[in-house]
Amino acid sequence: MNPRWLPYILILPAVTIVAGTLLLPCLNVVIMSVTEWYLFAQRAGGEGHPFVGLANYGAAFKSALTWKALHITVVFVVACVLVEVVGGLGAALLLNEEFRGRGVARTLTLIPFAMPVVPWALAWVVMLYYDGIVNQVLLRLGLIHGTVAWLGQSTTALPAVIFARAFKLVPFVQVMFLAGLSAIPDELYEAATVDGASAWRRFRNITLPLLKPVSLVTTLILAVWHINDFAIVWVMTQGGPSNATELIVINAYKVAFEAFRFGESSAIGVVLLVFSLLFGVLYLKSTKAFE
């Protein structure tokens, strides 16, 4: 065997699978988005999927529901990332201090991140129920006057879902920032202290600037995850009540698997694809993980 071929032989199985399950579907979803494509109902005229130009895009973006879903997605993504980055930074600064039991604290605080999303979401569904612990505790503390159907009314459902989602990812940001903090040399702080810099100034002028690269990568990863978030919302609300938590991904799923309009769903998918690729390229540019 010619050793020149060895690199190709080694990557062949993996690359074939990636081509079949990633590249080909990407190509196919673009094609589906410009053809008439229903899952069950065949055309009256016969078989096949005729080319329809941008009709699917027109149908998708004429629908008020799509625009509402896009709007909700933006709110969801921005709110989640904001809560997670602020919470995660605070948590990392706290757990970066020296104290006994720090290792245990770092491990225990990872639990929300480490839990599978379905039990996590189901636990919140039960805890946020009328008789659930959240309502009962708030009631006893006098913070609410009657039980609140957190997931049952459109004003509170989205904040409740954002809370459950962001809570789960604060530990992720914490881990990333802790890694970033440990890379900052102690000498910098010592020198600044000798020069009489206050704790706040050391934080502003040393910690924050040096955490910038980590926070950029972290924010991009979070944004990509949240644009694609499906499971937590589906389990908690299925996009309801009255579409108040219907993210664009949930919307695309429903158009495909409840209305069987695969063409129209693909059109939404292609738009999502473009956004994800955009963030993906930004991520590649912001990280040195690549080479």
Add this chain to the structure above:
Amino acid sequence: MIETIVRRRKAILIYATVILYVGVSVFPLAWMALASFSQDPYFPLLPKAYSAAAYREVLASPDPSLSFPAWYGNSVKVTFSVTLLATALSAFAGYSFSRFRFYARQSLMYVILVGQMLPGVVLLLPLYVYLKDLRLLDTHLGLGIVYMTFAIPLCTWLLKGFFDTIPTDLEEAAMVDGCSRVGAMARVVLPLAAPGIAATALFAFITAWNDFMFALAILSTPAKFTIGLGLLAYQQEYFFQWNTLMAGGVLMSIPALALYLFLQRYLVTGLTRGSVKG
């Protein structure tokens, strides 16, 4: 004197905040565990009496169409197969990407890295159509194939990173001593990369174990459900059976939690290099 007081105050403040933060983080899991040991299926605020009745019921599964042990078995089967296959195939690819410079290497690596950022729901539609054409809808084989979309890129990328940390001198020395390239890979590199390979496999395991969306779209027979999908089906059928629902949730969480405990050391690597999902 003043300095000690200030320092002690700071220590107390830190401990108080840490205890509060740890308490909040542990709360949902602790509450689930408490709820799962409730004697009564439904309870306002907190359970009144405790027993393991919920676990007995979940494991005995009186309702054959909503059988928890069957779902657990399905998840184990699919997850194990995907993990084994993806790790093995990715080990070759990761080694090749790490050690050789060849045509289109860079672009292929871009594809793999960006590939894992693609929205699952976008890939789902074409994959669903392929499975439909192949008559693999509602089968575990079909689900396993779909899991390769994230398993292969994740594993390849992580493993390339682990192979990069092993110095090439070792293999070169082995090859000078008469080992073939494949022999050097098998006898020198693989043993050294074993911890990284194990970590990669565990990350792939967790990701497949936690999946919900692909299973939701592809599986339709309740007996074939994976555990996450089964839990939701159970909740929709028996909403007020909080104790059994949470017992199921605890049983699904245990493997993921245990594996993360092992993986803590590799977490940052996994999170930044392989976009392990949360």
